[in-house]
Amino acid sequence: MIDIHPVVIFIAAIFTSNMIFSNFLGMCSFIAVSKEIPTAIGLGIAVTVVLTFTTILNYFVYWYILDPLGLEYLMYIVFILVIAAYVQLLEMILERYLPNLYYALGIFLPLITVNCAILGVSLFMVTRQYNFSQTIGFAVGSGMGWLLAITAMAGIRSKLSNNEIPEGLRGTPITLIITGIMALAFIGFSGMVQIQ
Amino acid sequence: MQTIILTVLIVTIITATLAIILTIADRTIANYGEVTLTINREKEYTVSGGTSLLSTLTSEKIFIPSACGGKGSCGYCKVVITEGGGPVLATEKPWLTEEEIAANTRLSCQCKVKEDIKIEIPEELFLVKEYTTTVEKMVQLTPTIKQLRFDLGEEEISFKPGQYIQLKAPAYEGNDEEVYRAYSIASSVKDNHGIELFIGYTGGITTTYVHQYLKEGDKAHINGPYGDFYYHEDDGGPMILAGAGTGLAPIMSILMYLEENNIKREVLFFFGAKTMDDLLLVDRLKGFEDTLYDFKFLPTLSREESPEWTGDKGRVPKSIDKYIEKGGNYSAYLCGSPVMIDSIVEALREKDIPLEKIYFDKF
Numbered sequence: 001m002i003d004i005h006p007v008v009i010f011i012a013a014i015f016t017s018n019m020i021f022s023n024f025l026g027m028c029s030f031i032a033v034s035k036e037i038p039t040a041i042g043l044g045i046a047v048t049v050v051l052t053f054t055t056i057l058n059y060f061v062y063w064y065i066l067d068p069l070g071l072e073y074l075m076y077i078v079f080i081l082v083i084a085a086y087v088q089l090l091e092m093i094l095e096r097y098l099p100n101l102y103y104a105l106g107i108f109l110p111l112i113t114v115n116c117a118i119l120g121v122s123l124f125m126v127t128r129q130y131n132f133s134q135t136i137g138f139a140v141g142s143g144m145g146w147l148l149a150i151t152a153m154a155g156i157r158s159k160l161s162n163n164e165i166p167e168g169l170r171g172t173p174i175t176l177i178i179t180g181i182m183a184l185a186f187i188g189f190s191g192m193v194q195i196q
Numbered sequence: 197m198q199t200i201i202l203t204v205l206i207v208t209i210i211t212a213t214l215a216i217i218l219t220i221a222d223r224t225i226a227n228y229g230e231v232t233l234t235i236n237r238e239k240e241y242t243v244s245g246g247t248s249l250l251s252t253l254t255s256e257k258i259f260i261p262s263a264c265g266g267k268g269s270c271g272y273c274k275v276v277i278t279e280g281g282g283p284v285l286a287t288e289k290p291w292l293t294e295e296e297i298a299a300n301t302r303l304s305c306q307c308k309v310k311e312d313i314k315i316e317i318p319e320e321l322f323l324v325k326e327y328t329t330t331v332e333k334m335v336q337l338t339p340t341i342k343q344l345r346f347d348l349g350e351e352e353i354s355f356k357p358g359q360y361i362q363l364k365a366p367a368y369e370g371n372d373e374e375v376y377r378a379y380s381i382a383s384s385v386k387d388n389h390g391i392e393l394f395i396g397y398t399g400g401i402t403t404t405y406v407h408q409y410l411k412e413g414d415k416a417h418i419n420g421p422y423g424d425f426y427y428h429e430d431d432g433g434p435m436i437l438a439g440a441g442t443g444l445a446p447i448m449s450i451l452m453y454l455e456e457n458n459i460k461r462e463v464l465f466f467f468g469a470k471t472m473d474d475l476l477l478v479d480r481l482k483g484f485e486d487t488l489y490d491f492k493f494l495p496t497l498s499r500e501e502s503p504e505w506t507g508d509k510g511r512v513p514k515s516i517d518k519y520i521e522k523g524g525n526y527s528a529y530l531c532g533s534p535v536m537i538d539s540i541v542e543a544l545r546e547k548d549i550p551l552e553k554i555y556f557d558k559f
Binding site: 065 | 203222310
């Protein structure tokens, strides 16, 4: 087990090992829902919540069930099951108690199930051998990093919507180009902390 | 061996645990209790919330037309929700025009009933019922079209000439989903213990079921009647009827209605087909020339080369151009494919027939 302080992991997950800018994970909803800031923040919070809780659940499932039984190779399928069930549960809760957020997220909430950032964090947690507190730091940090990235992107895109963009670049292409430039900008943080 | 058993066991246990948690959540969190459903400001129903409006209505024996069975892929199940429907969902938007959204029109299969809800539906939908029928007769009319008669037994159906029903195709070998498809009723409105349909083979789910699996004596499920394409008593003047292939069905029902009620109107029926083999029920249709007040049967063939054919050639718009006078007080009833209807409507417009007097059923 590597000895890095959870807070360091938390900071690193936001800035230097950002899920979007350094791992390019969770791109589909990042591109699709980054048109308006409020919706982007809503999805970002939903991803953070799902990410934190599924990673913690997966931590216990992996270290207390799969690892002792020598069934590590089952982690892919089991992690996905846990994530899918958790999202389903969250969907029911939101629909009941926070209908406005539920409608704002629309079909993107079920899409969190297949958001690769969520599975990615659970898998990194295993390959990097994080302990429990490090896992929490990493999960919350990754979620907040994703939230930061999508909010920034939504801000840029809402400014862009008033400008003329060449037709072939409108929508997804320009978003990908901006993501690349933002990723370059985030390299500026790389000297601060390093976890990968 | 031990690993395999252990793997299966662990995956099963984890899946089962998650399934149990979700079931409990479904019973508690997703349980919206009893809500009041008000239809057309008068009829009130107490229903249990949590499911889609479409299935709630179905369980109250109110049938909204739906061809896809609630998957949000046909766009037929539109209703107006005046209160309690929540915002329009992303899954509904592709099916609704801006005017429809402004008028609170929604897809009933996508809206969930979660609170007291008020909706408006056409009164006719209260007449819609579900019937379990027996296939009484199947006749091959042309190489691809079958005439079917469904016996309703003790039950009665009340419809207007020109309306349609939905036939359910159950799951069969090669098809694992239940679907409903719309077919116009080809029999008389007086004949209310049975209905007749013309079904052409297209290779689709329902036509395959009808042509390859359904036999005389089998049970079949239908619901209906639906549709705003029907004979209007009050439009007066001479009538133009036009159809092709199975588009004859609603026209047949209209002709029988005219015959039975001895309605004195001039009627022209343009029947489009490719070849002589594709013409169906010619003798019956010619027979209307004797029994109706003033009826002309005008078949036109687009691809017949045989010298035996002495009637009109070409497509229906060509015949319309030939027989219809400009500026007459006509009303028109059309049934056929969208391409055909569009071309006929264009031909009728050239004869100065106003759009509001052209009724059509595109399929």
